[in-house]
Amino acid sequence: MADRIQYLRKSKGISQEELADKVGVSRQAVSKWESEQSTPDLEKIIIMSDFFGVTTDYILKGIEPVADKEQKIKSLRVRYFIYHQQLLLLLGCFVHLVIGMQNKQWKQFGVQ
Numbered sequence: 243m244a245d246r247i248q249y250l251r252k253s254k255g256i257s258q259e260e261l262a263d264k265v266g267v268s269r270q271a272v273s274k275w276e277s278e279q280s281t282p283d284l285e286k287i288i289i290m291s292d293f294f295g296v297t298t299d300y301i302l303k304g305i306e307p308v309a310d311k312e313q314k315i316k317s318l319r320v321r322y323f324i325y326h327q328q329l330l331l332l333l334g335c336f337v338h339l340v341i342g343m344q345n346k347q348w349k350q351f352g353v354q
Contacts, residue, residue, distance in 0.1 A: 248276040
């Protein structure tokens with residue numbers, strides 16, 4: 243849980259002090275959560291889940307909702323597809339360039 247709290251805080255780009263203010267605890271409490279010296283009570287976990295936009299299950303157990311996993315997989319598939327389209331386009335441009343250069347070389351020798 244400590245790693246997830248720290249990850250969420252850093253992903254949001256906020257300091258321990260800022261998270262402490264949002265949750266209603268001291269900066270030292272957040273520091274202790276992140277260093278596994280203590281754990282937040284349930285009320286604070288609920289506040290953090292709302293603030294970070296994640297489930298309490300994610301904070302407590304690291305379990306992401308199935309819909310989020312499916313969305314991530316779909317997003318990766320789209321990126322993979324776009325990457326391959328770009329690669330094929332570049333390959334086509336390269337082949338066109340090489341063929342064009344070869345045609346110019348043949349024309350130098352009078353071959354049409």
